[in-house]
Amino acid sequence: MPLQGNIRDFSTTQLLNLVNLSRRTGMLTIFEGVPTGEKDGNNNPKMAPGAQRAQVAFNKGKLIFASLAGQENGLVAVLNKAGKLTDDQAKVLRERAKNTSDKALALRLIGAKYVSQADVVNCIKQHILDVVYNLMSWDDGPFRFDDEITPSGENILVPIDIEPVIIEGARRVREVKELENVVDDLDASLRFPENPREKFKGIHLSVDEWKVVSYVNPKNTIRMIMRQLNMSDVEIKRVVYGLVQAGLVEIVKKTASKEDAAKNAPASRRQQRKGSKPDAQLVNKLINKLKTL
Amino acid sequence: MQTVKMVVTGPFSSGKTEFIKSISEIEVVSTERGISKASKEAEVKDNTTVAMDFGRITVDDDLVLYLFGTPGQRRFDFMWEILAEGMLGFIVMVDSSKPETFREAKNILETFRAYAPTPYVVAANKQDHPDAWDPEDMRIALRLESDVKLLPCVAKERDNVRNVLLELLYTILEEMES
Structure with a gap:
């Protein structure tokens, strides 16, 4: 069964970590949330998957493909954005090569010395990273991870280790949080x-x-x-x-926060709590009893 | 007579009451109250535990095991510390089909660990649900160390409940011997 949930509760960073640690192959899809009118286990509005927002594919725990809905993800757009193709070249190629797969187009462009193989790989890699860093900043939306589903063979797949991506993505998220540490209240x-x-x-x-x-x-x-x-x-x-x-x-700030004081108040009462110290004989008796149930 | 206590905790609607009901030899003393229809929780279930659930397993004339289920809603968390006092160990119930409750489950786990450094296990409940997460994925999601037991469970099934309790007892034994 697919893994599913909402990135509000289980962030993209956590999902990437999960995929990395379990060395999974499959496709992560993030959707627009459509309110169902119900509440989830956290009493937040339950969201059903709506339109697709992004797709990220993995092979044995490595990133290999990413695309954002509403954004041109094809090779021409990627090379154009990276400055490897001029706007005019991109326009012509979009017309002439609209029925050509990215792989076939890449071979033709490399053959014609428009770009090098390294250019193609680096530009696709940067595109994947841009998409992933972007969706790491999202904080809401249903997701689904389908095991063993991979992009079509026409796409160019570039394997990327996830760990550095998680670290860099987390750094970027931290940067935003750092801003929020200082500017935490827009009503100040x-x-x-x-x-x-x-x-x-x-x-x-x-x-x-x-x-x-x-x-x-x-x-x-x-x-x-x-x-x-x-x-x-x-x-x-x-x-x-x-x-x-x-x-x-x-x-x-409008008013001083009293939350910190409230948080610290019960701590002292908790210091001395200890569990009971049973002996092994007692625990074995419990085990034997449970085995008979 | 000696009594020992285990605590079953976890987020709202994770299956704590069901867990105790499945194994207790007495009708579970439950402090469930109807949830106001206007309340958000009423959309999940009709009743919720407000103070504790209480179940019992008599081992022999000299030894009784009490099972205490904590209220799942945060507004009743003043009961948690009281229930945690003197416990032999605790079980954290997690609804495998509700990833939105995993963070809360982890918070509850850490809270109970802070109350008392007793052994614990985590039960990945509702594994029969079509949307249930695989326990190994849950381990990563809950950031559980590899030595923490995460046990697949269906709280309605007595065998599953017995297995979780046994695993907790084995953990207690292991920690005593280490």
Whole structure:
């Protein structure tokens, strides 16, 4: 039976780790979530698989293929994106080679010395990594892993060790989390520290940083600034993170958190809990009894 | 008379009450209450344990094994520590067909380990469900070390339950001898 679940509960990183450790061959598919109206075991809205979002294939625990829905995943697009084919060349090839498999096309392009074999392998590898790093940042969506299903023979498969991918992907996810450690509440506001003029002396800010700085006012929440400047969550967090780290602005939180104190409170009571210390004779008696049941 | 205690814990609806019912020689003393129809949990099952389940296995005139099932819902977790006190070992029930509960199961496992350093096993319950994960995949998902016993189980089946309890007892013996 296929492995299935939701990456909300079992992340892509964990899935990659599972596939790597169990040296599996098969296809991981991640879907758009369609609410069923029911609740799952965590009381979150249960999601049924909808449209396909991404597919990643593995062979004996190695990544070999990845594709994103709504994105051109063919060889021409991959080489074009990597700058190995110009836009004009890509346009012509899309027309002329639309019925040609990626493998056959690669052989023709290598034969015609448009690209080298190394170019093809490296570009496909980078494409796979881009897709996988992208989906490692997703935090919701049903998934299914079908054992022994592999991509069609027309695709170019490039084996990639998963472990370095997990490490790099995790680093990228950590980077986002690091931002969130500093900028954890978009409803907080920003203010200038004391003597802001001195701090800004000799500082070169980017356009985005200047834009954010122009809205710094305790009345403006970070979310309001983000909306005003049409920025994404990550973009505003990155800018605010940089400004905070440079000591140019301070974050003003609405209220202090009481959670930490509450978390630590019961710890002392737990220190001395110990299990009972039975003897082997007693345990053997229990074993013998259970065997008769 | 000497009594010993084992605790059956795990997330909401993982099969703890069923597990104890399958093996207890007495009608399980259950503190199940109906779940409010407005509650989210009501979509999963009608009743839930609010304090504990209690089952018994009499070994002989001098020895009785008590099985305590913990409430699965977090809002009743004040009972966990009380139930954990003096336990011989514990079993973590995990619903193999609900990967969304694996993280919670792992948290509960770690919480009980913090309460008392007693032996434990993990039961991969509902292995008869069509969506059940393979136990070895669950081991990776739950990040269990290779020396932790992860036992396939169907809590409705007495033989399965007996096997899980026996494996816990063997683990207890092994730890005593090591």
